[in-house]
Amino acid sequence: MNPALLGLVTIVIGVGGCLAYFYFSNILLDKVIFPGTGPNAGRNINRAEKVRPWLFLAPAILALGLYLAYPVFATIWLSLTDRSQGNAFVGLANYRQMGLDPKFWEALRNNMLWLIVVPAASTAFGLLAAQLTDRIRWGSFAKSIIFMPMAISFVGAAVIFKLVYDARPEGTNQIGILNAIWLQFDGAIWSVVILRILPVVILLAIATLCAFLVWVFARPVLRPDQSRPGLINSIVRISAAVVTAVLVLACLLGALNAVTGTYPYGVPQQWLTIPVWNSFFLMIVLIWIQTGFAMVILSAALRGIPEETIEAAIIDGANPLQIFFSIKMPQISSTIVVVWTTITIVVLKVFDIVYAMTNGQWQTQVLANYMYDKLFRANDWGVGSAAAMVIMLLVTPILVWNVYNARKEMR
Amino acid sequence: MDDGMAGGKSSLTWVVNISVVLLVALWLFPTAGLFISSFRTADQISSSGWWASMFPQEQNQTLRTARPGEDNIAEVNGVYQIDGNLFVAEGQAADIDAVQATISAWGTGSLNIDEYAPGDTADLGDGEQITVQANGDYVWTSPEPQSGRGQRVFTTAKTPPEFTLDNYRNVLFNPNNREGMAKAFFNTLTVTIPATIIPILIAAFAAYALAWMDFPGRALLIAAVVGLLVVPLQLALIPLLRLHNEIGIGKGYLGVWLAHTGFGLPLAIYLLRNYMVGLPRDIIENARVDGATDFQIFVKIILPLSYPALASFAIFQFLWTWNDLLVALVFLIDSSGDTTVMTKQIVELLGTRGGNWEILATSAFVSIAVPLLVFFSLQRFLVRGLLAGSVK
Amino acid sequence: MATLKLTDVAKTYGGTIDVLKNINLDIKTGELIVFVGPSGCGKSTLLRMIAGLEKISGGELQIDGRVVNDIPPAQRGIAMVFQSYALYPHMTVRDNMTFALKLAKKSKAEIDAAVAKAARILQLEPYLDRLPKALSGGQRQRVAIGRSIVRDPKVYLFDEPLSNLDAALRVATRIEIAQLKESMPDSTMIYVTHDQVEAMTLASRIVVLANKGIAQVGTPLELYERPQNEFVAQFIGSPAMNLLAGEIVETGAQTTVKLAGGGTAVAAVPTRDSDRGLQVNVGVRPEDLSAVEDGAPYIFEGTVNITEALGEVTLLYFDRIGDNDAVIGKLPGIHQGLRGQTVRMTAQSDKVQIFHNGQSLHYR
Ligand SMILES: Nc1ncnc2c1ncn2[C@@H]1O[C@H](COP(=O)(O)OP(=O)(O)OP(=O)(O)O)[C@@H](O)[C@H]1O
Numbered sequence A: 001m002n003p004a005l006l007g008l009v010t011i012v013i014g015v016g017g018c019l020a021y022f023y024f025s026n027i028l029l030d031k032v033i034f035p036g037t038g039p040n041a042g043r044n045i046n047r048a049e050k051v052r053p054w055l056f057l058a059p060a061i062l063a064l065g066l067y068l069a070y071p072v073f074a075t076i077w078l079s080l081t082d083r084s085q086g087n088a089f090v091g092l093a094n095y096r097q098m099g100l101d102p103k104f105w106e107a108l109r110n111n112m113l114w115l116i117v118v119p120a121a122s123t124a125f126g127l128l129a130a131q132l133t134d135r136i137r138w139g140s141f142a143k144s145i146i147f148m149p150m151a152i153s154f155v156g157a158a159v160i161f162k163l164v165y166d167a168r169p170e171g172t173n174q175i176g177i178l179n180a181i182w183l184q185f186d187g188a189i190w191s192v193v194i195l196r197i198l199p200v201v202i203l204l205a206i207a208t209l210c211a212f213l214v215w216v217f218a219r220p221v222l223r224p225d226q227s228r229p230g231l232i233n234s235i236v237r238i239s240a241a242v243v244t245a246v247l248v249l250a251c252l253l254g255a256l257n258a259v260t261g262t263y264p265y266g267v268p269q270q271w272l273t274i275p276v277w278n279s280f281f282l283m284i285v286l287i288w289i290q291t292g293f294a295m296v297i298l299s300a301a302l303r304g305i306p307e308e309t310i311e312a313a314i315i316d317g318a319n320p321l322q323i324f325f326s327i328k329m330p331q332i333s334s335t336i337v338v339v340w341t342t343i344t345i346v347v348l349k350v351f352d353i354v355y356a357m358t359n360g361q362w363q364t365q366v367l368a369n370y371m372y373d374k375l376f377r378a379n380d381w382g383v384g385s386a387a388a389m390v391i392m393l394l395v396t397p398i399l400v401w402n403v404y405n406a407r408k409e410m411r
Numbered sequence B: 001m002d003d004g005m006a007g008g009k010s011s012l013t014w015v016v017n018i019s020v021v022l023l024v025a026l027w028l029f030p031t032a033g034l035f036i037s038s039f040r041t042a043d044q045i046s047s048s049g050w051w052a053s054m055f056p057q058e059q060n061q062t063l064r065t066a067r068p069g070e071d072n073i074a075e076v077n078g079v080y081q082i083d084g085n086l087f088v089a090e091g092q093a094a095d096i097d098a099v100q101a102t103i104s105a106w107g108t109g110s111l112n113i114d115e116y117a118p119g120d121t122a123d124l125g126d127g128e129q130i131t132v133q134a135n136g137d138y139v140w141t142s143p144e145p146q147s148g149r150g151q152r153v154f155t156t157a158k159t160p161p162e163f164t165l166d167n168y169r170n171v172l173f174n175p176n177n178r179e180g181m182a183k184a185f186f187n188t189l190t191v192t193i194p195a196t197i198i199p200i201l202i203a204a205f206a207a208y209a210l211a212w213m214d215f216p217g218r219a220l221l222i223a224a225v226v227g228l229l230v231v232p233l234q235l236a237l238i239p240l241l242r243l244h245n246e247i248g249i250g251k252g253y254l255g256v257w258l259a260h261t262g263f264g265l266p267l268a269i270y271l272l273r274n275y276m277v278g279l280p281r282d283i284i285e286n287a288r289v290d291g292a293t294d295f296q297i298f299v300k301i302i303l304p305l306s307y308p309a310l311a312s313f314a315i316f317q318f319l320w321t322w323n324d325l326l327v328a329l330v331f332l333i334d335s336s337g338d339t340t341v342m343t344k345q346i347v348e349l350l351g352t353r354g355g356n357w358e359i360l361a362t363s364a365f366v367s368i369a370v371p372l373l374v375f376f377s378l379q380r381f382l383v384r385g386l387l388a389g390s391v392k
Numbered sequence C: 001m002a003t004l005k006l007t008d009v010a011k012t013y014g015g016t017i018d019v020l021k022n023i024n025l026d027i028k029t030g031e032l033i034v035f036v037g038p039s040g041c042g043k044s045t046l047l048r049m050i051a052g053l054e055k056i057s058g059g060e061l062q063i064d065g066r067v068v069n070d071i072p073p074a075q076r077g078i079a080m081v082f083q084s085y086a087l088y089p090h091m092t093v094r095d096n097m098t099f100a101l102k103l104a105k106k107s108k109a110e111i112d113a114a115v116a117k118a119a120r121i122l123q124l125e126p127y128l129d130r131l132p133k134a135l136s137g138g139q140r141q142r143v144a145i146g147r148s149i150v151r152d153p154k155v156y157l158f159d160e161p162l163s164n165l166d167a168a169l170r171v172a173t174r175i176e177i178a179q180l181k182e183s184m185p186d187s188t189m190i191y192v193t194h195d196q197v198e199a200m201t202l203a204s205r206i207v208v209l210a211n212k213g214i215a216q217v218g219t220p221l222e223l224y225e226r227p228q229n230e231f232v233a234q235f236i237g238s239p240a241m242n243l244l245a246g247e248i249v250e251t252g253a254q255t256t257v258k259l260a261g262g263g264t265a266v267a268a269v270p271t272r273d274s275d276r277g278l279q280v281n282v283g284v285r286p287e288d289l290s291a292v293e294d295g296a297p298y299i300f301e302g303t304v305n306i307t308e309a310l311g312e313v314t315l316l317y318f319d320r321i322g323d324n325d326a327v328i329g330k331l332p333g334i335h336q337g338l339r340g341q342t343v344r345m346t347a348q349s350d351k352v353q354i355f356h357n358g359q360s361l362h363y364r
């Protein structure tokens, strides 16, 4: 059958079937199983009311159970068995094998890098864009443009950025805009300003911000008085402080590198094949896509801040920076957390970009693509499932936190 | 915001405006590059950056005069003469009126391509001479009748921007193009529409139950939905593929529809429930007093009132299924490749036609166009949905 | 056309939180019953139990002699008007009114006739094809009422139907409801309100709810003149009734109470000899007080702390008298000159109530 026709038939059958199910199951319940007439009318109606929610929920529960809940357990099981040995139980052998695979560690390391850089950069850019666009008349147009990449597929974005990163042989016209710009640099004063001084300034600024965060995280724990936070809170705070401290170090090293490194001026670069840097070039794609999301949410949050609190701060003599950091930021901090976690989840699942742009070559592997490799290229379900479980493990804290919040809210 | 306040600085407004212009440019440039490239010929793409195509271009070309023959050699005062236009002779323009390039310099040897200015006359030896005008008109004279091939002329010319729809014609409407997007486009559509509509229906009923019906375990179910919201679908690939194979669905549309339905449900239920809970309780109770059954309340009251939330989710799910690669790879596309979708087709092209930007750019833009259209026309709902789905 | 009988009706939430218990009430055909009581006392809950929107946790509810505890709302023959109007925002006024009839599969002619009649009574004809959002608050309220009229129910239920309207419109609509009731003498109505004026003007009988139960049921005048307990005495009327502590000194057809503040009150309440020496509270409404000359018997003597001249009356706020620091008097006319003066006040004996342990001796 022609697929378009098949599609049409499916829509009719699917939609009609769903409606028919809901309609007739309700009729069946009310007229046949527990008829609302006769001597037991009252009792029957009550019984029908007890059953009805489950009629409404049944298809959803079935689909959720089959397509999301069951696979979690099936994957756990698969990760503990070996397909080539007739699905025999092999304990943690798959995990051990994965632990010995350098590609896995490369993927894990890259994923960690993605996890730090992409949410941070998207949120920061989003916040910046929200702040700026809310102050100008054509802000909503600007927002539309920055938000637009949300509609573009990862694959489409991959093509778009492949063109940006394209390299032609030396001496010919460059058609990738990045190389075209790169070739403008020749080591003269402007190159030094833009490629050495600017990065150093930015990196030092980030390092300062991170150092400030270290202090914010660690201060309550180190304080000698009784108002110290509880044990779990302390642990979370200390580990956050340690992670940020590592970031400070990384930024300082980067700054040092920017000063002392030698640049291959005048030579077109194959950006996607330069290890470590290429991961960043892939991340730019996702940042480009996710910034719009962060901007929309944060802009709504910023506009939700009561105007009076800001006016009060102005009258108290706060300058714009102080207003931003001590009045606005605290009021949107919970939204920032939501944005951050949402992007984190996207990052953990990121597959298409890497698959389409480098397919994990040149040390750009990430977990999702590693898993796909193992599952469908190497046909190794055990290790593939083990990799999937690692992703699940990384998502779990967010899952628990979300559920905890949702339950708190419902009370 | 600063406008109304005393002492607001107008210079700050300028800084803000310029920053936003920069930001917008940064975000627009990559897409613009692809969009513009899709309207350029392969030659144009590979000879200059897309950003240059917007302006008249300085282009070096090697052109030939018309091939000497009986019909175009005229004898004037004992001198044999061929005249015509270089661009017409090369087929770059249909006739003299259609010539758009302007020659700024030209030459007759490859080492010295800008030896002459337009209007100059060059000596070709043996008494032969050629004069080239700025618009490409030439007069080639010789004491003997010319023979062999046409005379080579190296030109430096400014050509105005030029765009073509050929790429789209080739990618979309050429039935012989095995790499064309037409089929993949329809396949994607076939995947997308049922995969958008069916989860909405299922989710709407479930959301109504979770929002407005009282039963034991409701809170637990809501928590479960919130939890499933973040479960990576990667986990589901193998178990479900195996399940599909066991129950005989295998790889195909049915499988991919079911998979998208399952994966889309948590967000759908979550969004719709959040919205429905906010509907006024009195209205629903009034309908109950009016004698409506739960099914009637749902169909006649809840569904029409939940239209904004339904639209939000429909857009999400549409974008997500249209743009999806992984689910299609795993559940749909079999070895025959008959059911390939656009994302897969593009990835394939990236592998085999990595350098053919005219094909890549056009194919990519074909797949991007529909979501962009949806995005710009229904942005309102998308934003509303995002806010409902993530702001707590 | 309908009677209601509530027998020991109770409501508990989650098995532990008692909201209402031991509610016994008989409602006759054609009555307009008003539920009043402090906020959160369960008025809406009781109404919603009658409607069937809330499960009845204990006891029995009968409509026209049929037990309806387990019957769904639509089959109880009731119609309800909500405080928020609860109009279906996506349906026109006409569709709003016909929704229930269509669900009940009434014939087209019947539906049209019912809508035409309701629209005429409520002057809604020009708005029938508008959406609710294109109507004013008062018009929406009328649509909500019209929606219940077309169903021709046995019992009308109103939950604070006027509280979203501004003061002027509230008065106008209140009068409309009164006229509506008059034009439908056979229909039974139950009406929840916060507004005493609404309660006093509309009700055939008022039910005062308090402390999880019924404090008193009676006609508006009964409640005003002969409150059964201190709660009702203070709840009905504004400003609230003054309560002054004292001791019964003379009994008989009339009772004399010696008050802690020094005065004496004579009440037209019969008492027995054994009541002598009983510690009681004397209740007098501010509007029943009047000033007396020196030498005449008085109920209390007090210094006027603040006066509030409202135009047709003046409110006098007295300094602490006995152990009551909120004694108020209400005199016709303007008396701002009384401020700072000490005056003696009294009241006619038939306007004076006596409460012992919170209960009126009148109903003993
Ligand atoms: N679902 C519930 N669970 C527990 N307690 C409830 C619930 N619903 C209502 N209540 C309690 O029942 C009591 C009665 O509520 P109800 O709405 O009937 O008051 P009301 O008299 O109508 O008040 P108001 O005049 O403010 O409308 C309130 O104290 C309320 O807190």
Ligand SMILES: [Mg+2]
Pocket (backbone or CB within 6 Å): C043, C044, C045
């Ligand atoms: Mg109430």
